[in-house]
Amino acid sequence: MKIPHENHWAADPMALAPARVHEAEGAGRSSFAIFQALRHPGPVFWVLPRHEPHRPLPRGLPPGLAERLHLVEARNEADLLWAIEEALRSPACGFVIAEPAKALNLTAGRRLQLAAEAGRTTGLLLIREGHGCNAAETRWHCEPVAGPADSTRHRWRLNKNKSGTLGIWTVHWDGASAACDLVSEAGE
Template sequence: MGTVVALESLLAAQTLWHAGRGAVAPADSESTGHAALDRLLPQGGWPRGALTELLLPADGVGEIGLLMPTLARLSQGDGMVVLIAPPYLPYAPAWQGGGVDLGRLHLVEAAPRDALWAFEQCLRSGACAAVIGWPGNADGRALRRLQVAADSGDCLGFALRDRRHAVNASPAALRLEYVPGRERPGAWHVRKCRGGHPPAQAFAWIGH
């Protein structure tokens, strides 16, 4: 019950965000903040109104750092950034140091059973610029609902999941998999992208 109340209060706090402020990307995308990655993606950035999957070998490989430029830019405008039941308590000074306005960063605590519902509601609401969730056990039907919700809310949705799900089909508009390197730093490989074929080149970004 507490999750429902907190979520209703969060969505009541803001009802509209103005897309595209500060972004250097087409109207249907939002710049990733990494020029090399923007060049790889057919839409020139994160697809807006869509779900993006980040497939990870483990937590903490740089996934939040990858998103940080976008989240910072959105929060400094009119955007609200929401974290749905993160596996670790966010370290506020690090987010602030990354440029995120903490006044526009919101955390929704929820049990696994409620987290998918909260994720979907935030995406659909039209009140959020970006929503990040960790739907580890979501099936194809649940992911499809998240994709539709992101489209309805014109929101950036990010689903952080174990890379073992890479072998499964997904309705997400964009899928990036982090592949650790042996002698070289790891890299993000585009496994699926709306609007074109996945590029053969990987995005080797070593920030954490």
């Protein structure tokens, strides 16, 4: 399945609704974030705590993404939420990825949704399992799965969706483009 992101988010099961904040959890959440960043034009802001040891490295990113990526390191959770909100509110920003250390309460989640609507910016929070917020538009569970030696497969499960259906997709993504192939399960 190779569907461009623009104006096709309703028909593309991997597209995130624009101007909304979404969540991804699981061991494959960073891959999902990079895949989504490739699908959004413009500057990409990745907001994370200063002490976070795992961060995207420019040399390991797909072509063209490192040039658009801006890492924002926050000293504490309050600064992190402020930076996420400001990035979402900016119409110059193409996509916001953030890694809150704690679960957001409903008020904080709603503030981020309002900022995304105001800036017409899409956001993706990379959360720990069980740290989801009811204000999120969608919540994805992302895991790498075994495949052939030359394959990079993921299982992306949409387990919360405020405006559509839920689903599970096994995805072959080459790690470099904004397109993916949905992989049929064995015997189907």
